[in-house]
Amino acid sequence: MSSFFNYFNCVPEGCILFARSFGGSGILDIKVQLGSGQLVDIEMQIGDRANMERRSTFYICRIFGDQIITRGRYQDLNRAIGINILDFVRIKDSQRYHTSFRLRERDENIDLTDAIEIHFIELPK
Secondary structure, rough: OHHHHHHHHOOOOOOEEEEEEEEEOOEEEEEEOOOOOOOEEEEEEOOOOOOHHHHHHHHHHHHHHHOOOOOOHHHHHOOOEEEEEEOOOOOOOOOOOEEEEEEEOOOOEEEEEEEEEEEEEEEOO
């Protein structure tokens, strides 16, 4: 785990917004703001506690929605990206270990926006 933290020590000061570990529960949560302004929520989790998809969606939408809007300039909102690193298989319909999701039109496969993105990295795959 120390090499994981060393990676973040290399980014400019002030980028790590929040980091917490839940003792023996096997959860590590880190919130980072990249130099580009993008907001990233990285969660590492051991053990499937169900509802991971909804929980991740809730967290990343909250991060996106908590940004301050000045004079109605929604175009100034930073992207919010969720990265979930799991030691279990959660996206059972895919054989790929890395899946990513955005808001998109289902029939024509057109992105509505890239403002919110959620990644799942399933280590057992």
